[in-house]
Amino acid sequence: MKPVTTSNQWRTEGRVALQALHAPRASRVLARLLLLLLGLTAVLLVVTPWQQNIPGTGRVIAYSPEERPQNVQTPIDGRIAQWYVVEGSPVKKGDPIVDLTDNDPSIMQRLAEERESLVRSITETERRMRAIEQRVAGLKDTQVTGVEAADLRVRMARERVSAADQALSAAKAAKYTADLNLERQRALEKKGLTSTRFVELAELEAATRVADVDRAVAALNAARAEQSSLDQERLRTGADAGTRIDEAWAAHASAASDLAKARADLTRLDVRVARQATQKVHAPVDGTVWRVVARQNGEYLKAGATLVVIVPTTSRTVVELYLNGNDVPMVRQGRTVRLQFEGWPALQFSGWPSVAVGTFGGRVLLVDATDDGKGKFRVLVEPDPNDEPWPAAQYLRQGVRANGWVLLDVVSLGYELWRQFNGFPPVVAMEDPDGGKDADGNVVKVKGAK
Incomplete structure (x- = not known):
């Protein structure tokens, strides 16, 4: 039978086995290198500078529209x-x-004849206007003379009226005397102091004086009627002369209208002749x-x-770049730009423009106030006077494509990676773009800018 092992024995044996195991030296070195590389990368991300930029594409154009x-x-x-x-x-x-060439080979001759006809018409119209002006002057003289003659006749009629009035007064006085004599003769006849013949002579004298008064009244009425007629004739003379003068001025205005029309036609014809002459x-x-x-x-x-x-031959060329609307608020006039022209060999490091080869310096000249209808904004870039001149005109023709990078501020490489990972806009200044101050007037610092 095998001996029975306890749990403590198992632990002891396992610990001894682990102590007996050793990691390979290469693995330990690789782990240390990876840790060192990770730390070095972190340090580099913090201390390595990165030039922020806004990329754009465009072409070369002439700055002057002409x-x-x-x-x-x-x-x-x-x-x-x-x-x-x-x-x-x-x-x-x-x-x-x-x-x-015109369709009508004789067009110039026809236009010359038409012009000559218009010139003659203008000359005749001017002559007619001068004749009308002379006629108006004569009518005015006639009006003055006629009115003066009518005034003279009116004054003569007034004098005749005055004479007739005086004759009537004399006739009335003679009649009054004759009436008194007739009454006196009749009184003497009743007393037998005078003869019948003297009475008859007194009656004849009284009758004669009555007839004289009637004639004087008739003469006065006739003189007054003549005066009234002459007054009306004077008014009619002035009115007739004024009407003739107005008619003459109307003819003059019509002639002036014809003259203006003829001159306008001549001007249009001269324009046509000038255009036909520029064949x-x-x-x-x-x-x-x-x-x-x-x-x-x-x-x-x-x-x-x-x-x-x-x-046209271009005296001043610029580059129009189209930038994303998200980046345009960061671009201002005077910003530095690096340009790479199509057909010109170049090696561009957007974050380190100092090591770029074959690129050229530019400066923001203008930023359009509105987009092109597709969310892109145009930026005009002129040559930077403090940088290397742009290629000659034979290389930099109008329409040559160009890539551009609007240079902003320098930040750490780690911050730039973090910004791009989060989709934030570039940092353009130490201060806020709208003046760099908050509502209290304090300067606003931008995190990550150096």
């Missing part, structure tokens, strides 16, 4: 007669591009012909149709 691609359009209706350029041809401002289209700027749009096959072109597209 130096961006321009469409050269036909100024008149017509057809293409001859081209002077092809795609890729360099042109200077004023160089001929294309000759146009040779010239380059508006220095540049290179990019696209020839119109065709020389008898195709009829309307005024305003595009003939060619010219890319």
Whole structure:
């Protein structure tokens, strides 16, 4: 029979067995290295600097709108007669591009004849206006003369009325005297102191004086009627002269309207002649012909149709980058940017721009006030005067793609990893973006910024 072992014996034997076991040396070294590497990584994450940046993509454009691609359009209706350029041809401002021809070969002659007719019409209208003005002056003189003559006749009529009134007074006085004499003769006849003949002569004298009074009254009434008639004639003379003057001025206004219309027609015709005269289209700027749009096959072109597209010679180029809307509040004018141009060899370390190769410095020139409709905001970047110049124009053509990194503040690598893991926006300054102060006026510090 085997001897029976107790629980204490089992424990003792197990402890002895564990003490007899030893971990391999390589395992112990690997564990120590892993612990050392973990600690070193933690230290590096804390002390290693990281340049925060906002990435964006875009292209090279001309800063001035006048130096961006321009469409050269036909100024008149017509057809293409001859081209002077092809795609890729360099042109200077004023160089001929294309000759146009009108459908009517005699259009210029017809326009010249129409212009001559309008000039004659303007001359005749001006002459008619001067004649009307002279007529108005004559009518005014006639009006003055006629009114003065009517006034003279009215004054003469008033004098005749005054004379007739005086004659009536004299006739009444003579009648009164004759009546007194008749009464006296009749009284003497009753007393037998005078003869019947003297009475009869007194009666004849009284009757004569009555007739004289009646004639004087009739003459006074006639003079007054003549005066009233002459007054009306004077008013009619002034009114008739004024009517003729108004009619003359109406004719003058009508002539002035015709003159203005003729001059407007002449101006429009001159514009048309000028447009027809520009049948040779010239380059508006220095540049290179990019696209020839119109065709020389008898195709009829309307005024305003595009003939060619010219890319002007650029004097100042910038890069337009499109950034995410989450990052745009951190971007301000003057921020430093690193750029990598398409077709130019480069090696970029976004967190350590100092060790990048083949990138170029830029500076934020403008941030658009609104997005492009897709949540992206455009940022214009100009060359940094304190950095290496950008590549020459032969490498940096308009439309060349570019990658950019807007540089922000320097933080620890660990903080940057933590920020990106949590999806927080970059830290851009020691102070809050809206002035760096809270409601109490205290400066707000941003955690993690150095």
